[in-house]
Amino acid sequence: MTMKRKICALVAGVCLAVTAQAQVKVGVVTSSSGPIALVGIPQKNSVDLLPAKAGDLDIQYISLDDASNPTASVTAFKKLIGDGVDAIIGPSGTPNAMGVIQIAAEAQVPMLAPVGSSAVILPLTEQKKWVFKTTQNDDIIASALIDHMASSGVKTLGFVGTADPFGESWLNVTRELAEKAGIKVVAAERFQRQDTSLTAQSIKLIAARPDAILVAAPGSSSVLPQTTLVDQKYPGQIYQTHGAALNDFLKLGGKKVEGTILAASLMLVMDEVPDSHPSKTVARKYIDDYKTKYGSEPATFGANVYDAGLLLQAAIPEAAKAGQPGTVAFRQALRDALEQIKDLPATQGVYTMTAEDHSGFDERGRELIVVKDGTWRLLK
Template sequence: MSKRRSIAVAGALAALLGASQFGLAGPALAEIKIGFITSMTGAASSIGIPYSKGMATGAAAIGSVGGEKLTYIQIDDGFDPSAAARAARKLIEEDKVDILCGSAGAPPSLAAAAVAAEQKVPFVVIANVIVPGEGANWSITVPQSPVLMVAADVEHMKKVGIKTVAYIGFSDAWGDLVYNSLKKTAEPAGIEVLTNERYARADTSVTAQILKILATHPDAVLTGGSGTPGALPHIALADRGYTGPEYSTHAIINSEFVRVGGAAVEGVIAPTGPMVVADQLSDSNPIKKVALDFLSLYKKVNNEPSTDAFAAYGYDGWLIIADSAKRALATGAKPGTPEFRVAMRDAMTTTRELVGTHGIYTFHLGQAFGTDERSRVMVKLDKGGWKLLP
């Protein structure tokens, strides 16, 4: 299912914030078309739906750039790589989009990225993946890198005296990224990684893997899951009576993770982007205002408060696209042309110090990630809410 969202969003928001903000007043504008692929259904819908709501909030915040209307066409890939690739091809060849954005997880994002690179269309990736090969020259990744975030876990472990850690994560590219990041950062810190257990996103039990972990008597456990399926190892640990420290990553900062995990995920420690605890940040942090503005607008657009980290990645993706479009237009290239796609790619990969809700973004051609230590804080789940750790 596909749909144009920016016109509807702008119309709904006009009464709230003023029509001129969205380019609705005055002469009709041309369009910069954004193709947005996400998983509204399937195993990653608990992530894909917030991404969609974040994009809608971005469209409400910035509806036009340089006299050109920003519009987007959304397609549900159902967390199916083949569907994501077909969606990317349709958006490029039939809808003539200028840039792609998506998706909810590594498999569909990598599939769409391959099509984007083949067609020479820039791609703003909002899943946590590194696009390989030529695709690296046509893409950037919005979320913080696994190494950056897992390093924060390891620093906390070292501070509290942890010497051994067991790992369990998804049996896919995300699980690999987290495990490799743990190995890279833990061993130099003097922390031994005892296990590398895996499970599929659709699995309903990880009892066998947890029994193997408990047999090693780790000081702590780190999980490499995301969204709703990310709660499964924590539930299994609680069922087996484990009471030691449990760590995870920014991929589990999600209301469905908290709901499904219940008491079993109380006390989980994880790194996340600053927006998750925006009201707890220092006033001197430049991210605080952007994050609070996002949270306020999100509630107006979606008629509910934001309860996860994922919507904000969609919003930051929109901010990056809008900033890139402004600079691409300054080259004289026209939307809807191959020249504009190249100009968008060049602008996107030269983004400098752009303040978003999750970080301050600086990108370089061929390098996926654009965030640094300013984009992470450590939090702990306390009575169903995330609390900032010192």
């Protein structure tokens, strides 16, 4: 080979290497099968709607299913990190997410967790500084519910939640905010997501005679506590967290969830939210694109993955100033850039991240909603 050809071959090889490095690789881990598939399926479906570019960089998404199994989440994260991803969106469930934080931190790979519990980012330890949460923190949602309870004359409250980090976090924040509002938590029951009977828990709750009961459970597991309480003739108001914010809650609960009050994103009541809301245009585009591709409206859980894509799209161009995708320098700069995002409208609300706040929502990320005539309505 002549020297000229060798130089051309070398230059071509360098160009190919630079081109390969210039693509950002993002892993996505969802529970699109298993017990929390109602959460994971819209999240997996949303991957095809995520931004394909950020600035001048193409984005490649690698999607894996952990089958709702925390051990499988660990395996998926390790595989994606081995594949050289620059960030990971997921996993779907709080227990799954808690089990992979250390893995993401040790690899210095930013993790965008579309889960309910603030336990994935609080307290903000050295490991958790690599985690960003794309749902409203528990206290943002809980404060809206407790305020409504207080204004409605509720003095005593019952609680039933999942026996996992999601339920534990909600019990802690509920007790704290309720006490400040002069509301006493008189009974607290726990259950497993896969339980098929909650009769014993409901009997204990009703025996405590609370003015209202809060159910804290994600996805389909939010339905059984409420339907059981109704079957046992509980007469008071039932509240739910944003974990129940999916249309399957209405389908599975039927008339037994009529009158439920929850706080969740504007997506459930889009037609009633003013056009001036900064997230309405973004949320409408996501819903329309999802309906066009899949023929149905997405659950808000899917929007949590979509928002993760918007956050990455905003942060990637800034990170690219520090290094090529695929390098530690890029991933570190990506983490730093995510922490600097300000006033970014997304489907669930407006994100303003800081070194102390890795969720970034304010009151614009929630609406008080009631189930009326089998559908979601803005509570007025």
